[in-house]
Amino acid sequence: MNDRAGVDMVCFTAGGSWPIMIERRYIARMEGYVDRQDNAIHSADCPVLTIEQLLGFSSDQMLQKSRLLWLKNDEILNMGLIVSEPVELKKVIGETILPLPEILAARCRLPGLQAIALMDDTLSLILSPFLSRV
Amino acid sequence: MTSNSTTVEDILAQKRGTLRDIIDVNEKTLKLVIFTLGSEAYAFYGHSISEILPKGVPIFFIPGCPSSLLGVINLRGEIESVIHIGSVLKLSHETSSTDGTLLLGHCPAMRSALYVDNVLDVVDVPESEIQTPPETLPEHLKPYVAGLVIFQERTITVLNLDPLLTDYRQGLG
Numbered sequence: 105m106n107d108r109a110g111v112d113m114v115c116f117t118a119g120g121s122w123p124i125m126i127e128r129r130y131i132a133r134m135e136g137y138v139d140r141q142d143n144a145i146h147s148a149d150c151p152v153l154t155i156e157q158l159l160g161f162s163s164d165q166m167l168q169k170s171r172l173l174w175l176k177n178d179e180i181l182n183m184g185l186i187v188s189e190p191v192e193l194k195k196v197i198g199e200t201i202l203p204l205p206e207i208l209a210a211r212c213r214l215p216g217l218q219a220i221a222l223m224d225d226t227l228s229l230i231l232s233p234f235l236s237r238v
Numbered sequence: 239m240t241s242n243s244t245t246v247e248d249i250l251a252q253k254r255g256t257l258r259d260i261i262d263v264n265e266k267t268l269k270l271v272i273f274t275l276g277s278e279a280y281a282f283y284g285h286s287i288s289e290i291l292p293k294g295v296p297i298f299f300i301p302g303c304p305s306s307l308l309g310v311i312n313l314r315g316e317i318e319s320v321i322h323i324g325s326v327l328k329l330s331h332e333t334s335s336t337d338g339t340l341l342l343g344h345c346p347a348m349r350s351a352l353y354v355d356n357v358l359d360v361v362d363v364p365e366s367e368i369q370t371p372p373e374t375l376p377e378h379l380k381p382y383v384a385g386l387v388i389f390q391e392r393t394i395t396v397l398n399l400d401p402l403l404t405d406y407r408q409g410l411g
Contacts, residue, residue, distance in 0.1 A: 122301065156400070159301065206321040206348040208310060210407045213304030220310065220317050225297045 105124045110195035113221075114173065115228065116187040118155040123228035125221055130233055132176040135171045138186060141199060145172060145184065152184035159214060160231070185233070196221055201230065260336055267362040270387070271341060273354040275324040279394045280354075281387070282343060286399040289342040290357055299352075306411040311340065311351055318342065320351040326402065326411035330377060345400040348407065352399075363387055368396060381405070 116200040124233035138145055145152055151171070173185045200223045204212070269284025291313070297320050299309040306325035310317050320340065341352045366383040375383055382405075384398040402410075 119301070161301065173306070202317045205310065205317055205350065207319040207321065207350050207403070207407050208300065208307065211302075211409075212300060212306050213301045216298065217300075217302065221313055222315070222317065225312065226318075227310070229300070 109198050111198065111201065113194050113196045113230070114191060115194050116155070116171075116189075116191045118159055118187070119161045120188075122159075123226060124155065124187075124196075125196065125228050125230045126173075126175075126233060127230075130175050130177070132174040132181055134191065135172040135174070138172045139170075139191075144237070145186075146165055150183055152186065154186045155188075158185065158216070175233050183233065242250045265364045267363050268365055268368065269360065270389075270396065271360050272358040272389060273339070273341070274358060275327070275329055275354060278329070278391050279358060279389070280323075281363075281394045281396045282341065282352075282399050282409075283384070283396070284360065286345060287341050287343055288349075290360075291340040291342060291351065293337070293339055295340055304411065307351055313342070313351070315322075318349065318351045320353055321403075321406060322353045324355075326406055328411070343399050343403065345403050348352070348403055350403060359389070361389065363389070373397075392399070 110208045113125040114128055114131050114134075115123065115125050118124045124165040154170075165228055169189045170186050171186060171189060171191045173191075174181055175183045175185055200221050202220050202222055203209075204217065204219060214229070216233050217229055219230040221228040221230055245272050270281040271284055271290070272279060272281045272289045274280070276398070291311075295313075297309045297311055300307075306322045308320040308322050310319055338353050338355050339357050341354060341357070343350055343352045371380070371383045371385055375390050382397050382402045384396045387394045389394055
């Protein structure tokens with residue numbers, strides 16, 4: 105496999121500061137600006153969480169405008185994920201995607217943490233939303 | 239001829255002592271990387287430390303980790319975890335977590351950066367100088383202490399990195 109090959113990633117931050125990436129293939133669609141308090145978005149058929157809830161952060165960041173990402177697994181709509189703007193689509197080349205060090209993989213309890221992307225000295229957490237980490 | 243209080247036995251005894259002081263060049267020596275955690279001095283075997291990193295390497299905090307896992311570093315394009323050794327060993331004295339030094343440690347199964355307060359020296363010591371750890375050693379330290387050695391009138395606790403990393407991966411600290 106060519107290390108220069110790219111992976112489409114949807115990029116945003118969680119908790120106000122953590123750069124997060126999720127593979128584009130997990131995103132069924134993205135809805136425009138949503139109000140996190142709007143009950144209508146929580147009445148969908150599948151659960152809707154904020155990224156902070158998904159990651160187990162102690163408090164939600166009620167920051168600027170939010171987007172709702174509908175995540176799919178095996179083409180089945182599985183979860184709604186509310187994230188703060190800006191949300192960007194980037195092609196991340198393979199050589200910048202690094203496996204988790206063995207000790208981090210064993211001890212970190214961050215749900216879905218799959219790998220780390222290292223670009224221009226900035227570190228991003230790559231989440232696989234359906235990967236369980238217990 | 240005046241009497242002399244020195245006897246042949248004295249001379250021979252002195253020479254025997256001198257001979258004992260001569261280091262046996264054939265004796266196996268072990269390299270130790272000596273460092274501090276708080277006010278105490280510890281060492282890892284040199285064969286388990288591949289690098290002493292310069293101070294100031296930025297550590298990226300990763301959420302969801304135990305407090306003893308400080309985060310990760312970017313080491314020439316590779317990501318390494320950073321373990322706070324003082325926390326893992328449950329040392330009661332204060333150790334810093336910001337201005338220390340990172341050692342790159344490894345064992346057959348894995349590797350990690352190891353956060354210590356300061357590196358004092360890297361020395362070769364004869365294997366025979368490493369003493370058996372005392373029975374009074376705290377129970378939780380026993381699996382990781384290989385022995386004690388006196389260095390510059392200071393007692394150094396020699397740590398065995400392999401079981402430390404292995405147990406840490408499985409939940410120690």
